[in-house]
Amino acid sequence: MKLNFLIIVLVSGIYPVFCQSTWHWPEDEQMKEMAEEKNVLYNDARKGGDFESAADDLKWLLENTPDLNLALYINGVKIYKELTKSASGEKQNQYQNKVMELYDLRIKYFNHEAQVLDRKAYDAYRYYKSDNTKYIWLFELFEKTYELNGNNIGTPNLVAYMDVIRKYKLSVGELSDDDVLDRYAKVTDIIDYKIANGADKVKMEKTKNFVDKMLTEMVTVDCDFISGNLGMKLKEKPDDLDLAKKILSLSISAGCTNQDIFLVAAKVVQEQEPDYGMAKVIAAKLAASGKYESAVSYYNAALKLAKTGQKKADIYFELGRQYTQRGKKSQARANFLKSVQADPKRKKAYKLIGDLYMTSYDECKKGESKVEDRAVFIAAYNMYKMAGETKSMASAKEQFPSIDDLFLENYNEGDTFKVGCWINKAVNLQRRPES
Numbered sequence: 001m002k003l004n005f006l007i008i009v010l011v012s013g014i015y016p017v018f019c020q021s022t023w024h025w026p027e028d029e030q031m032k033e034m035a036e037e038k039n040v041l042y043n044d045a046r047k048g049g050d051f052e053s054a055a056d057d058l059k060w061l062l063e064n065t066p067d068l069n070l071a072l073y074i075n076g077v078k079i080y081k082e083l084t085k086s087a088s089g090e091k092q093n094q095y096q097n098k099v100m101e102l103y104d105l106r107i108k109y110f111n112h113e114a115q116v117l118d119r120k121a122y123d124a125y126r127y128y129k130s131d132n133t134k135y136i137w138l139f140e141l142f143e144k145t146y147e148l149n150g151n152n153i154g155t156p157n158l159v160a161y162m163d164v165i166r167k168y169k170l171s172v173g174e175l176s177d178d179d180v181l182d183r184y185a186k187v188t189d190i191i192d193y194k195i196a197n198g199a200d201k202v203k204m205e206k207t208k209n210f211v212d213k214m215l216t217e218m219v220t221v222d223c224d225f226i227s228g229n230l231g232m233k234l235k236e237k238p239d240d241l242d243l244a245k246k247i248l249s250l251s252i253s254a255g256c257t258n259q260d261i262f263l264v265a266a267k268v269v270q271e272q273e274p275d276y277g278m279a280k281v282i283a284a285k286l287a288a289s290g291k292y293e294s295a296v297s298y299y300n301a302a303l304k305l306a307k308t309g310q311k312k313a314d315i316y317f318e319l320g321r322q323y324t325q326r327g328k329k330s331q332a333r334a335n336f337l338k339s340v341q342a343d344p345k346r347k348k349a350y351k352l353i354g355d356l357y358m359t360s361y362d363e364c365k366k367g368e369s370k371v372e373d374r375a376v377f378i379a380a381y382n383m384y385k386m387a388g389e390t391k392s393m394a395s396a397k398e399q400f401p402s403i404d405d406l407f408l409e410n411y412n413e414g415d416t417f418k419v420g421c422w423i424n425k426a427v428n429l430q431r432r433p434e435s
Helices: 002-012 015-019 029-047 051-064 071-086 089-110 113-128 132-152 156-171 177-196 201-218 223-236 241-254 260-272 276-288 292-305 309-325 329-342 348-358 370-387 390-397 403-408
Strands: 416-419 425-428
Touching: 029 051, 029 071, 051 071, 071 089, 071 113, 089 113, 113 132, 113 156, 132 156, 132 177, 156 177, 156 201, 177 201, 177 241, 223 241, 223 260, 241 260, 260 276, 276 292, 276 309, 292 309, 309 329, 309 348, 329 348, 348 370, 348 390, 370 390, 370 403, 370 416, 370 425
Parallel strands: none
Antiparallel strands: 416 425
């Protein structure tokens, strides 16, 4: 037997694996020889696609040398998964149950429970998602899998978990709306974590859409529910971060971001987990409701959290727009200029400064000198030129002093002239085109 076995080993080309330290061969020489032969036979059958034979030889190894090597369970799962594909009825069910058993044995002999349960849970879901006699077992399996894996849960198990929750609630009915929402928040938090740590954002957003859809099949989530039910809870527990995050997520899904509770929840999250994007959202909401001073404080918070010039430019630009709406032109200009300094590509800021100058004619004119009054349009022209806004440049140029204005007031084209009022900028005098 030994000679035949060596021939098999040499033909299979896998003899070196026997020398690996992770193999636990029987101490009995005869048993060891049998185990070595069975290991070669099941691997050769597996590689040749003869999964029935592979399963027969693997069976001996699992019964007699269950701690031989981790490969028994990795390959065993593959073998029985292949067998399920061509089987049906009770035979297929037996193979599927064998896959589950192999996962359990792998944990028993080689640990790594969290990782193995993650794999087991998804296969269990695929096999038993239509079997209502398995819903309680599936639910308990996924609960434990999530408890052990946390943010490391496999992406396929995000949607699977929500579907298991849905099936469990609709068939068993032991989950309250709050219980469902707690688990929904857990899933969406993991999705956010995966996106923040480099996961495919498009794929994760698609996953989130599926999760949201399943939630609405279990719980009626509308603006009244969010504001009345969850809003009252947040009022009772104003520092509850998880609840605040849940409100934000559901508000976005249900299109309820204009409700007061959304802003309240956003502030709770921002207070405990400062974030550039969140600060920006809060600032915009406050500004839209006319709470400008509070908005500025959150824009400034966003500036401190901004990690790129582009993000800083976004905030300065928004501050410029806010000050423009409030008629505070000097502050608006200062922020528009900072926007360009932070991101030189943000040339639209120059255009908006030009607009500020163009709309300052009436408030700045003194009515004593046409050259002095109309110099604001030259200042506006210069800003439009920096922005590359040719249409606006042409409009501003039409408002320049005329050649007669310059002559009568003893000025020449090209003379340096300081525009007064809040603008307080020097320009080189130019005349408007002759009609």
